[in-house]
Amino acid sequence: MLTDQQILRIPGPTPIPPSVGRAMAQPMIGHRGESTYSLIRDIRPKLKKVFGTKEEVMILTGSGTSALESAVVNTVAPGEEVMVLVTGAFGERFAKICQAYGITTHVFNVEWGQAVDPEAVKNFLGEHPDIRVIFSTFCETSTGVLNPIKELAETVKQVSDALIVVDGVSCVAGTETEMDKWGIDVVVTGSQKAFMLPAGLAFIAASKRAWKKIEANPQPRFYLDLKKHRDNIEKDTTPFTPAISILYGLQQVLNLLEEEGLENVYRRHRLMRDMTRAAFKALNVRLLTSDEDASPTVTAVYPEDFDAEQFRKVLKEEFAIEFAGGQQHLAKSIFRVGHMGYCSPADVLQALAASEVVLKKLGQDITLGTGIAAAQQVFLEGKDK
Amino acid sequence: MLTDQQILRIPGPTPIPPSVGRAMAQPMIGHRGESTYSLIRDIRPKLKKVFGTKEEVMILTGSGTSALESAVVNTVAPGEEVMVLVTGAFGERFAKICQAYGITTHVFNVEWGQAVDPEAVKNFLGEHPDIRVIFSTFCETSTGVLNPIKELAETVKQVSDALIVVDGVSCVAGTETEMDKWGIDVVVTGSQKAFMLPAGLAFIAASKRAWKKIEANPQPRFYLDLKKHRDNIEKDTTPFTPAISILYGLQQVLNLLEEEGLENVYRRHRLMRDMTRAAFKALNVRLLTSDEDASPTVTAVYPEDFDAEQFRKVLKEEFAIEFAGGQQHLAKSIFRVGHMGYCSPADVLQALAASEVVLKKLGQDITLGTGIAAAQQVFLEGKDK
Numbered sequence: 001m002l003t004d005q006q007i008l009r010i011p012g013p014t015p016i017p018p019s020v021g022r023a024m025a026q027p028m029i030g031h032r033g034e035s036t037y038s039l040i041r042d043i044r045p046k047l048k049k050v051f052g053t054k055e056e057v058m059i060l061t062g063s064g065t066s067a068l069e070s071a072v073v074n075t076v077a078p079g080e081e082v083m084v085l086v087t088g089a090f091g092e093r094f095a096k097i098c099q100a101y102g103i104t105t106h107v108f109n110v111e112w113g114q115a116v117d118p119e120a121v122k123n124f125l126g127e128h129p130d131i132r133v134i135f136s137t138f139c140e141t142s143t144g145v146l147n148p149i150k151e152l153a154e155t156v157k158q159v160s161d162a163l164i165v166v167d168g169v170s171c172v173a174g175t176e177t178e179m180d181k182w183g184i185d186v187v188v189t190g191s192q193k194a195f196m197l198p199a200g201l202a203f204i205a206a207s208k209r210a211w212k213k214i215e216a217n218p219q220p221r222f223y224l225d226l227k228k229h230r231d232n233i234e235k236d237t238t239p240f241t242p243a244i245s246i247l248y249g250l251q252q253v254l255n256l257l258e259e260e261g262l263e264n265v266y267r268r269h270r271l272m273r274d275m276t277r278a279a280f281k282a283l284n285v286r287l288l289t290s291d292e293d294a295s296p297t298v299t300a301v302y303p304e305d306f307d308a309e310q311f312r313k314v315l316k317e318e319f320a321i322e323f324a325g326g327q328q329h330l331a332k333s334i335f336r337v338g339h340m341g342y343c344s345p346a347d348v349l350q351a352l353a354a355s356e357v358v359l360k361k362l363g364q365d366i367t368l369g370t371g372i373a374a375a376q377q378v379f380l381e382g383k384d385k
Numbered sequence: 386m387l388t389d390q391q392i393l394r395i396p397g398p399t400p401i402p403p404s405v406g407r408a409m410a411q412p413m414i415g416h417r418g419e420s421t422y423s424l425i426r427d428i429r430p431k432l433k434k435v436f437g438t439k440e441e442v443m444i445l446t447g448s449g450t451s452a453l454e455s456a457v458v459n460t461v462a463p464g465e466e467v468m469v470l471v472t473g474a475f476g477e478r479f480a481k482i483c484q485a486y487g488i489t490t491h492v493f494n495v496e497w498g499q500a501v502d503p504e505a506v507k508n509f510l511g512e513h514p515d516i517r518v519i520f521s522t523f524c525e526t527s528t529g530v531l532n533p534i535k536e537l538a539e540t541v542k543q544v545s546d547a548l549i550v551v552d553g554v555s556c557v558a559g560t561e562t563e564m565d566k567w568g569i570d571v572v573v574t575g576s577q578k579a580f581m582l583p584a585g586l587a588f589i590a591a592s593k594r595a596w597k598k599i600e601a602n603p604q605p606r607f608y609l610d611l612k613k614h615r616d617n618i619e620k621d622t623t624p625f626t627p628a629i630s631i632l633y634g635l636q637q638v639l640n641l642l643e644e645e646g647l648e649n650v651y652r653r654h655r656l657m658r659d660m661t662r663a664a665f666k667a668l669n670v671r672l673l674t675s676d677e678d679a680s681p682t683v684t685a686v687y688p689e690d691f692d693a694e695q696f697r698k699v700l701k702e703e704f705a706i707e708f709a710g711g712q713q714h715l716a717k718s719i720f721r722v723g724h725m726g727y728c729s730p731a732d733v734l735q736a737l738a739a740s741e742v743v744l745k746k747l748g749q750d751i752t753l754g755t756g757i758a759a760a761q762q763v764f765l766e767g768k769d770k
Contacts (some may be wrong), residue, residue: 001645001649001653001729002645002727002729003402003641003644003645004402004403004404004405004641004727005402005727005729005731007731017389017390018389019389020389025410256388259388260386260387260388264386268386268387318730319729319730319731320729320731321731342387342389343387344386344387344390344704344705345703345704346390346704346705346706346735346738346739347735349734349735349738349739349742350731350732350735350738352738353731353734353735353737353757353760353761354731356757356761357734357761357764357765360761360765367758368754368757368758368761368762369754369755369756369757369758369761370754371754372738372741372753372754372757373752373753373757375738376738376741376742376745376753376754377753379742380742380745380746
């Protein structure tokens, strides 16, 4: 087998574009000086476009979780009640953060693999009028569900003025995100997913309504204090030493997204999702989520007739292609195909063609080429969807 | 379309393994000093294994052509007659070099796409007993033919003691090369093909018999004088400044080849050839060469029902995959798929799956998935061939 090849098709980190790798290899610069200021000055407006907001997008040096925690400690005032919509492992993370701070947390559980139903949330809020913040997940990475955030915000606003906080870690920059238009109060994401960077930066933006609350919030915080971050980014700087190499990479990623065009980026992700789903369906391999709930960035496959972990093992041994396993109760029963960030339809065809070989090796009664043909057909028909 | 992706499937240069890229990015070192000497000391024995020789393999800083010219000026004495076996554009290059030096050159033409017939060469040599050197091509890059060099050497030796010089540029390190066992006098190759490096280095080795002639040869030469190169490499150095970054890369490539095992490397190349050929055959697309003559490193496709150049254009536009065009009289009528060096069966499946989509887009009456299924079947059955 060819050595030194690793084809990463997990739901983040994704491979890094060559020009981004080169950008990150630039010599180190001082973070208190014009070189870094001009880098941030260039990044700011482009990052806002990806979030669909006119507000500042703040850049934290940390994993996605640091920004999730930042959302909690900045938006929830001591003594308040919150609601956490849990559709998988990353919804649970929001709940755990809230619980770590002793916040009264209403956990709203949805079966893993399904999206949240906005009407059910509305009904719950009707029964719990003291809820001040709603934490939700946009793409639930652990299941490949894309929750209907736009509809959720619309529906919630009919009965509640609670802030709506969205974890967009595994989909922002891979799917349409219109924070201002949809009335979302806080959007959070990380650098290692559809932003096709290494982990190490997290991005967070807040609405005018959220800022009012953040400014008045007496909850103790320091590193994750968004006021500090906003006051600094408005002057093209950061309150604490930023991960400068990843900032260089981010600048290049934003150039690449602009070059491709955000609409085209989102279309490419939908196309890759549809190709992936069509292939497994044609091979009669079960998917965890419905078409309606499926994220453009990650697909969870839920096999009935073969072992998910064995499948992943053989795929890696034979082709150096890596899919992700499941998490928690789905740990050994699903595998997840990442198709986000630095990933093309050609890459999806590769992963799917190799998957067919593995199915055959595992003794599955499939006709070789069937899944690929379905994916190819989707590509031919669906490119402009 | 995803920007910043380029999937290079031409018959060299090939993509570069990540660890080789990192090796080449090491800081510059002085070429007259222990750092470079130890680099060359490490490279020497490993390079000999790839050539199948106990003789020194000399490292020129130059393209493959510099080593072809070196073979000519070192092995041909003034006034001698030579024979050049021409099976394509790179056979012609040997002839042009000989002619540039005013050497009496017997050009032995074989139809492009076919391999040389050792018996015919033997007969020709019977009629031209004054031929002192025979120049031949191992893999003819322009057609994807692998000439039967082992049989050629055996057969030629029955009637002639002319030196046998082999251009192995597009296959050494991708196919079995046993210079000593087969009785080859000079083998030449370049860095940018199965060695998966950038162009810039060329490698050349000579048999004991060839060295006798080289040492006595009064033909004027300086940069390409193999005596200078041998005297230096025996002391772990080079007569002129070497391309140090590519030497770093070569060291890592040789480690990778050793790690995979040369037999496995050659098996992988045969497998990729067989997958590629099976796919196009299943799609009823004509190949230029017969199974018997086909190189493990490059496949020439010779379409009857669609335009080769249009095919390449759409493949690049839709999938960022680059195949090579033809050369000279085959310039617009064939395309060439490189499957050598840093290329895996997964990469071949990708190129073939994308090719099917392009055939469909060009209006070809194919069944999607047919070619892929044939390639997958070859992979499943043929891995240990």
